[in-house]
Amino acid sequence: xxxxxxxxxxxxxxxxxxxxxxxxxxxxxxxxxxxxxxxxxxxxxxxxxxxxxxxxxxxxxxxxxxxxxxxxxxxxxxxxxxxxxxxxxxxxxxxxxxxxxxxxxxxxxxxxxxxxxxxxxxxxxxxxxxxxxxxxxxxxxxxxxxxxxxxxxxxxxxxxxxxxxxxxxxxxxxxxxxxxxxxxxxxxxxxxxxxxxxxxxxxxxxxxxxxxxxxxxxxxxxxxxxxxxxxxxxxxxxxxxxxxxxxxxxxxxxxxxxxxxxxxxxxxxxxxxxxxxxxxxxxxxxxxxxxxxxxxxxxxxxxxxxxxxxxxxxxxxxxxxxxxxxxxxxxxxxxxxxxxxxxxxxxxxxxxxxxxxxxxxxxxxxxxxxxxxxxxxxxxxxxxxxxxxxxxxxxx
Numbered sequence: 001x002x003x004x005x006x007x008x009x010x011x012x013x014x015x016x017x018x019x020x021x022x023x024x025x026x027x028x029x030x031x032x033x034x035x036x037x038x039x040x041x042x043x044x045x046x047x048x049x050x051x052x053x054x055x056x057x058x059x060x061x062x063x064x065x066x067x068x069x070x071x072x073x074x075x076x077x078x079x080x081x082x083x084x085x086x087x088x089x090x091x092x093x094x095x096x097x098x099x100x101x102x103x104x105x106x107x108x109x110x111x112x113x114x115x116x117x118x119x120x121x122x123x124x125x126x127x128x129x130x131x132x133x134x135x136x137x138x139x140x141x142x143x144x145x146x147x148x149x150x151x152x153x154x155x156x157x158x159x160x161x162x163x164x165x166x167x168x169x170x171x172x173x174x175x176x177x178x179x180x181x182x183x184x185x186x187x188x189x190x191x192x193x194x195x196x197x198x199x200x201x202x203x204x205x206x207x208x209x210x211x212x213x214x215x216x217x218x219x220x221x222x223x224x225x226x227x228x229x230x231x232x233x234x235x236x237x238x239x240x241x242x243x244x245x246x247x248x249x250x251x252x253x254x255x256x257x258x259x260x261x262x263x264x265x266x267x268x269x270x271x272x273x274x275x276x277x278x279x280x281x282x283x284x285x286x287x288x289x290x291x292x293x294x295x296x297x298x299x300x301x302x303x304x305x306x307x308x309x310x311x312x313x314x315x316x317x318x319x320x321x322x323x324x325x326x327x328x329x330x331x332x333x334x335x336x337x338x339x340x341x342x343x344x345x346x347x348x349x350x351x352x353x354x355x356x357x358x359x360x361x362x363x364x365x366x367x368x369x370x371x372x373x374x375x376x377x378x379x380x381x382x383x384x385x386x387x388x389x390x391x392x393x394x395x396x
Contacts, residue, residue: 006043006060012114012133013045013056020048029059039064042136057136058113063128073269079117079126082269084188086112086134089241092184096173100315106169108162108265111135137264142252148351148378150248150289153296155260157303159251159283162263163243164307167276170241172315185241189273201225204344206373213384220396221387230337234274237321238330244272246279247286247350277330280304281339286346290385301331335395343386351379 006012010021029040045056061082063075070076086109094105113133117126145151151159174181208214208221243250245267254262284293284300293300305327309319353376375383390396 006131007129008119009043009045012116012131013058014114015047016049018050022046022048022053026060042138043133044136056113057139059110059134059136061132061134063126063130065128076126078269079130079132081188081271082267083115083117083132085109085268085271086132087115089185089188092180093169093173096177096180097169097315100172100176102314106165108166108263109268110137110264110266134266137252137266141254141256142262142264143255144252145248147248148376150287151251151253151260151292152289153292153300155253155263156284156288156292156300158253158260158263159246159265160280160300160304161307162265163246163276163279163283164304165311166265167240167242167279168308168311169315171238171276172312172317174240175317176315186273189241189271200345203373204348207375208383210373211380211384214387217387217391217396220391224336224340224396229341235330235333238275238277238327239273240276242272242274242276242279243268244270244274244278244282246283247346249350251287275330275334276308277327277334278338278342281331281335282342282346285339285343285386285389286350290381293385293389301328332393332395335390335393340386340390340396344383347379347382347386351376351382 004026006024006026009024013021015021023046025044027042029042039062041060041062043058043060045058047054047056063079064070064073090106090109090112097105111134113135115130115132117123117130119129120127145155170181170185173185205222208218214221243265246265250265250267252264252266253260254264280301284297288300302324305324308327309322312319312322387396
């Protein structure tokens with residue numbers, strides 16, 4: 001794989017007849033540890049048109065140059081599924097919204113520019129020449145927030161509203177056009193099953209046992225991991241399209257005059273069919289400032305539900321089955337049965353000190369589990385906060 005030039009770029013990026021690609025520049029976009037499931041590059045494309053030249057700024061998402069990481073992320077399937085999100089699912093959702101008379105279409109993801117899974121034309125094999133080309137959000141004013149700090153209240157509500165729209169429009173399509181949802185959306189969901197790691201659990205509990213503030217909760221934490229995972233089949237009626245990896249690094253925000261005004265979600269490679277409560281709980285406890293969750297948790301959850309049900313109503317869907325009490329039951333179930341484990345694992349890459357993570361090409365299974373039980377103060381603070389909040393709400 002050549003990361004300095006992209007072969008046959010003109011076949012990926014469709015252009016008008018009077019436009020021709022004359023050059024492109026490729027650079028690494030993310031540092032080691034910022035993205036595990038793919039190699040991210042910025043690709044600045046110079047195009048000749050009838051009046052001179054123009055620049056098209058894109059991001060190329062490519063398969064990780066590491067067989068171990070490809071296996072973990074099931075790249076042969078998830079890469080194709082992420083392409084399908086942009087070139088199939090989003091257009092289907094837009095068409096459905098228009099049919100139902102909605103003016104404000106889903107607009108929470110970067111624009112799709114083109115893709116391929118190989119150069120051979122084989123429709124089944126994803127190889128090192130696979131590329132997903134998207135607009136470069138940084139060049140139009142979007143940026144990532146610091147992953148160890150999290151979002152304030154206003155920014156969190158902006159993101160929660162987009163999550164509610166993503167979930168509700170997909171759910172509305174399922175309710176109103178189940179055949180279309182099955183063939184155009186659901187077929188591309190639910191293929192990521194990360195391996196369960198006993199070495200991680202050993203390391204996790206070695207870390208936990210060094211935190212005095214958690215000693216009284218040690219037995220409750222252990223019980224969660226001792227219990228077998230419940231059956232993973234999605235429960236109705238809430239089951240819908242979910243992002244499943246909605247945390248700071250996969251969220252880009254446009255800020256104007258020190259105010260967050262627009263949000264974009266990225267990295268849809270592990271999207272699934274499941275409870276929207278999964279995305280909401282994981283986002284709140286992984287990516288929102290601790291004091292915001294502590295003070296405004298109930299308000300944010302209610303805001304999400306109000307947005308979710310209002311969109312279902314605009315789509316002419318019956319909302320009786322989606323009451324606030326029913327949604328709280330979804331939250332209680334997912335927090336206890338899926339998201340505590342998810343959050344405990346993800347805090348380690350989230351709070352990994354910068355400069356300590358190897359390049360994607362060099363990562364091995366052992367590299368994902370640190371031998372040291374020393375963690376940063378921010379990581380310790382986040383673990384204490386999540387565990388205490390989950391205990392307070394009887395989720396553990």
